[in-house]
Amino acid sequence: MEGKIIIVSAPSGSGKSTIIHRIMESGNVDMEFSVSATNREPRGQEVDGKDYHFLTTEDFMRGIERGDFIEYEEVYPGRFYGTLRSEVNARCAAGRNVVLDIDVKGGERVKRIFGDRAVSIFIMPPSVDELRRRLEARAVDSPESIGERVGKAEYEMTFAPKFDHVVVNDNLDKAVADTEKVILDFIGSGK
Numbered sequence: 001m002e003g004k005i006i007i008v009s010a011p012s013g014s015g016k017s018t019i020i021h022r023i024m025e026s027g028n029v030d031m032e033f034s035v036s037a038t039n040r041e042p043r044g045q046e047v048d049g050k051d052y053h054f055l056t057t058e059d060f061m062r063g064i065e066r067g068d069f070i071e072y073e074e075v076y077p078g079r080f081y082g083t084l085r086s087e088v089n090a091r092c093a094a095g096r097n098v099v100l101d102i103d104v105k106g107g108e109r110v111k112r113i114f115g116d117r118a119v120s121i122f123i124m125p126p127s128v129d130e131l132r133r134r135l136e137a138r139a140v141d142s143p144e145s146i147g148e149r150v151g152k153a154e155y156e157m158t159f160a161p162k163f164d165h166v167v168v169n170d171n172l173d174k175a176v177a178d179t180e181k182v183i184l185d186f187i188g189s190g191k
């Protein structure tokens, strides 16, 4: 049987990476992370090939021309992110489930492409003010980048009704448990 796609989207700073990492570390869910490509610079402890495939803008554009991406978005001006076919297709064909951490537009698009083979989950922050506090506390983005992310959050939050499930990330443990339950219900089994 073909593997399934788990889409996790949210405004930046909502906690989606933290939630995905916690679920993967728990070992309760049989899914693999799709490493996206981006032309942004690595930040903090990020590792090439693990967190992202960090590409030059030129290489990213070449990837678009070659048809390497299932979808891609210019999430912030000049900064591109894309889901690579090479991260998703072979694994799904081999029956493995794949989780995508992608922006709200990409999430909506991938759900449309994969239909019932995908579940889409929107991680909702308690408020935009709390989102700003989390981005500041994460301390890896410049003040300009934080402003850009917070500025886009309200618009991104209007995408929530387009998703199959909305999980509010107020209490992290509860958000992890709620997200894990949605995924397990969808893929039909634990490990």
Ligand code: ADP
Binding pocket: 010, 011, 012, 013, 014, 015, 016, 017, 018, 019, 134, 135, 137, 138, 169, 170, 171, 172, 173
């Ligand atoms: P995203 O991947 O959506 O951009 P992150 O997972 O990096 O967001 O989370 C942003 C910051 O908020 C991180 O420093 C993370 O530790 C913190 N965080 C995540 N969830 C919560 C929560 N429920 N309460 C407080 N801080 C949180």
Ligand code: 5GP
Binding pocket: 009, 010, 011, 012, 036, 037, 040, 071, 072, 073, 075, 081, 082, 083, 084, 101, 102, 103, 104, 105, 106, 107
């Ligand atoms: P960050 O710079 O914080 O890692 O990511 C910024 C935004 O880009 C986040 O909303 C993240 O989910 C999104 N993103 C990461 N990978 C992809 C992708 O492959 N496609 C799309 N559309 N968005 C992505």
